[in-house]
Amino acid sequence: MAKGIMIIVEQRNLQVRKVSLELLSEARKIADQTGESVVAVVLGQGIDELAPTLAASGADKVIVIDDAKLAEYSTGAYTSVLNKIIRKEEPQAVLLGNTAAGKDLAPRLAQRLGIGLASDCTGMEIDSANFLTFKRPIYAGKAFAHLTSNVRPIMATIRPNTFPVTPPDAARQAEVVKEAADIDQADLTAILKEVAIAASKRPELTEANIIVSGGRGMKGPENYSILEDLADVIGAAVGASRAAVDSGWKEHKFQVGQTGKTVAPTLYIACGISGAIQHLAGMGSSKFIVAINKDPEANIFNVADYGIVGDLFEVVPLLTEEFKKLVNE
Amino acid sequence: MNIVVFIKQTFDTEAKIVLDASGKIDANGVNLIINPYDEYAIEEGIRLKEKNGGEVTVVSMGGSRAQEAVRTALAMGADKGVLVSDPGLENTDEFGRAQILAKVVADIPHDVILAGRIAIDDGASQIAVRLAEALSIPSVSSVIKLEVAGTQATATREIDGGTELIEVSFPAVFTAQKGLNDPRYPSVAGIMKAKKKPLKSLTLADLGFSAGDLKMVINQYSLPTPRKAGRKIDGEPAQAASELAKLLREEAKVL
Numbered sequence: 001m002a003k004g005i006m007i008i009v010e011q012r013n014l015q016v017r018k019v020s021l022e023l024l025s026e027a028r029k030i031a032d033q034t035g036e037s038v039v040a041v042v043l044g045q046g047i048d049e050l051a052p053t054l055a056a057s058g059a060d061k062v063i064v065i066d067d068a069k070l071a072e073y074s075t076g077a078y079t080s081v082l083n084k085i086i087r088k089e090e091p092q093a094v095l096l097g098n099t100a101a102g103k104d105l106a107p108r109l110a111q112r113l114g115i116g117l118a119s120d121c122t123g124m125e126i127d128s129a130n131f132l133t134f135k136r137p138i139y140a141g142k143a144f145a146h147l148t149s150n151v152r153p154i155m156a157t158i159r160p161n162t163f164p165v166t167p168p169d170a171a172r173q174a175e176v177v178k179e180a181a182d183i184d185q186a187d188l189t190a191i192l193k194e195v196a197i198a199a200s201k202r203p204e205l206t207e208a209n210i211i212v213s214g215g216r217g218m219k220g221p222e223n224y225s226i227l228e229d230l231a232d233v234i235g236a237a238v239g240a241s242r243a244a245v246d247s248g249w250k251e252h253k254f255q256v257g258q259t260g261k262t263v264a265p266t267l268y269i270a271c272g273i274s275g276a277i278q279h280l281a282g283m284g285s286s287k288f289i290v291a292i293n294k295d296p297e298a299n300i301f302n303v304a305d306y307g308i309v310g311d312l313f314e315v316v317p318l319l320t321e322e323f324k325k326l327v328n329e
Numbered sequence: 330m331n332i333v334v335f336i337k338q339t340f341d342t343e344a345k346i347v348l349d350a351s352g353k354i355d356a357n358g359v360n361l362i363i364n365p366y367d368e369y370a371i372e373e374g375i376r377l378k379e380k381n382g383g384e385v386t387v388v389s390m391g392g393s394r395a396q397e398a399v400r401t402a403l404a405m406g407a408d409k410g411v412l413v414s415d416p417g418l419e420n421t422d423e424f425g426r427a428q429i430l431a432k433v434v435a436d437i438p439h440d441v442i443l444a445g446r447i448a449i450d451d452g453a454s455q456i457a458v459r460l461a462e463a464l465s466i467p468s469v470s471s472v473i474k475l476e477v478a479g480t481q482a483t484a485t486r487e488i489d490g491g492t493e494l495i496e497v498s499f500p501a502v503f504t505a506q507k508g509l510n511d512p513r514y515p516s517v518a519g520i521m522k523a524k525k526k527p528l529k530s531l532t533l534a535d536l537g538f539s540a541g542d543l544k545m546v547i548n549q550y551s552l553p554t555p556r557k558a559g560r561k562i563d564g565e566p567a568q569a570a571s572e573l574a575k576l577l578r579e580e581a582k583v584l
Contacts, residue, residue, distance in 0.1 A: 075458075075467070075468065075469075075470075076467065079462075099489050100470075100471065100487065100488040100489045101488070101489075103454050103470065103471075104458065104468075104470040104471075106455075107423070107454070107455040107456075107458035107459045107462075108458050108459070108461065108462045108468070110423075110424070110455075110459070110544075111424065111427055111458075111459040111462035111463060112462055114424070114544070115424070115544050116422055116423070116424055116543070116544030116545025117423065117453075117455060117545065118545060119452075119453045119454055119455060120452060120453070120454070133548070136452075137452065138354075138450065138451050138452055138550075139340065139344070139346050139354075139449070139450055139452070140449060140452060141553065142344075142345070142346040142552075142553070143346045143348075143354060143550055143551065143552050143553070144550065144551045144552070144553065145451075145547050145549075145550055146547065146548045146549045146550070146551065147545055147546060147547050147548065148545075148546055148548060149544060149545045149546060150546075151544045151545075186465070189466075189467040189497060189498065190467040190468075190469065190495050190496070190497045190501075191495065191496045191497070192493060192494070192495055193483070193494040193495065193496050194493065194494035195488075195491065195492075195493050195494075196491050196492050196493075196494075197490050197491035198490060198491050200490065204489050204490050206489070207489075210583070234584060251508075252506075252507045252508050253487065255507075258342050258449055259342065259365050259366075259449065259507065260507075262452075266583050267577070267581070267583045267584075277342075277343060277345070278342045278343075284553065284556060285553070287583070288577070288581045288583055289556070289559075290573065290577070296561075301558055301561065302556075302558045303556040303558070304558065304559055305559035305560070305581065306559055306560055306562060306573055306576055306577070306581075307558075307559065307560070307561045307562065308561070308562050308566075308569045308570070308573060309561060309563075310566050310569065311566070314566045315566050315569065315570055318566055318567050318570035318571075319570045319573065319574065321570075322570050322571050322573070322574035323574060323584065325574070326574055326578055326584055
């Protein structure tokens with residue numbers, strides 16, 4: 001592995017997304033073992049100031065492509081530019097976050113480059129020959145596939161929260177290269193008319209360290225406020241089971257499970273969730289699971305590290321008060 | 330307006346996953362369904378046809394059992410089916426499948442190509458987007474609303490924490506997210522009619538492909554380590570809540 005691990009960095013409003021920092025941190029660790037270099041590529045408009053952040057987070061080289069046409073993510077323009085950068089740089093590996101943009105971009109880019117793609121990976125290792133291998137959940141986490149490829153570059157999207165972020169080292173320097181955005185006209189066929197980001201003070205479900213989730217036991221949409229109160233004390237995201245979403249209590253974007261989002265937070269607090277196999281598939285790789293359910297036989301207790309058998313309407317507000325005490329300590 | 334819907338037959342979401350003697354995913358005795366996200370794609374295709382005329386062709390890849398999935402889509406209201414069925418498909422990856430599919434679709438008139446945003450089995454979310462690239466046409470992923478006017482569509486797509494509005498000209502690929510519509514159930518009349526609708530079966534050789542040029546190789550499959558039931562915290566609610574907070578801070582060290 002001689003020509004580096006390339007990270008396609010994602011930024012929004014000049015903030016590098018957490019998953020990109022996770023990838024830089026992990027790539028740095030691997031690079032230090034293999035003598036590899038880490039190359040960060042960032043696309044956008046007015047993004048010069050991001051280079052020092054990327055250097056501090058582990059990049060040896062930062063490629064900045066600054067252009068008005070790249071201000072917002074678009075499949076065509078981003079594919080056009082990155083296809084050329086990757087062909088020029090010839091990295092051994094290309095890594096992206098498995099975000100909305102990463103999921104949309106990576107397959108298109110892989111097809112244009114004529115390569116494979118390991119999507120939504122939750123593990124990355126080097127084997128004895130310094131080859132990267134990837135582990136990815138299939139059947140929403142009911143099993144795993146372990147993949148590799150002889151074709152270079154090897155490309156993967158990595159699920160947020162898979163790797164820890166190493167604290168930045170402000171003394172680290174990187175070579176910064178500015179490249180022009182060479183966008184083929186044929187790639188500008190889809191026109192982005194509007195981006196609407198819902199104002200939310202809570203973290204994105206797939207990126208959250210802590211998730212407070214409610215199921216059928218919530219009994220109605222109006223009761224989610226008690227989960228939100230709990231979530232806001234500890235900076236958590238709020239999720240829902242399929243039962244709650246199908247009842248119309250929460251939108252689908254909040255759904256955790258096989259037909260919703262697969263999440264792997266440090267702490268998952270399941271309130272009034274029975275623990276159907278489809279739900280467990282979506283959150284079973286959480287580091288710690290807490291279950292609050294009034295049915296002592298609920299399946300969720302079979303996977304929970306800590307369980308309280310009780311009425312969530314009683315327990316959750318009490319827990320909120322306890323967490324407040326901890327946070328204020 | 331001509332519509333192609335790409336669907337996949339998957340394990341039922343209730344299915345438990347076990348490995349067979351050779352370490353592969355065991356499909357024995359598993360109930361098969363249409364990938365739930367593909368149902369939104371089928372429904373959207375039928376609605377577009379009902380509104381704008383034209384034809385809906387359902388295309389699938391898989392073993393002979395996948396015929397059932399295609400027939401179900403025909404019973405919902407699609408007009409024709411194409412099934413690429415070949416043992417060699419086991420030895421193709423997403424790159425190859427997109428190429429094969431592009432060849433199939435090239436022979437079918439298409440303005441709109443629809444597919445589910447993800448298949449709940451391999452969860453890769455690749456083929457529809459790769460297909461768009463192989464056909465050199467635009468794609469919009471994770472669509473929750475699709476409005477068509479003439480030869481153009483405005484699609485609302487879900488992104489992290491919000492939505493995007495994207496305008497494309499046909500032909501274009503759209504992947505369906507839950508929320509796009511409410512898929513219909515096949516009616517009895519629909520099921521009867523579906524039996525007479527054309528369903529063409531193709532092999533890789535028919536399409537001029539052979540298996541084996543793998544860009545990505547699966548070395549092995551594994552199963553997750555089962556989680557164990559942990560500790561139940563007893564006592565009065567106030568006492569239990571206090572105990573839980575303490576354990577999360579001191580034992581789990583997550584707060």
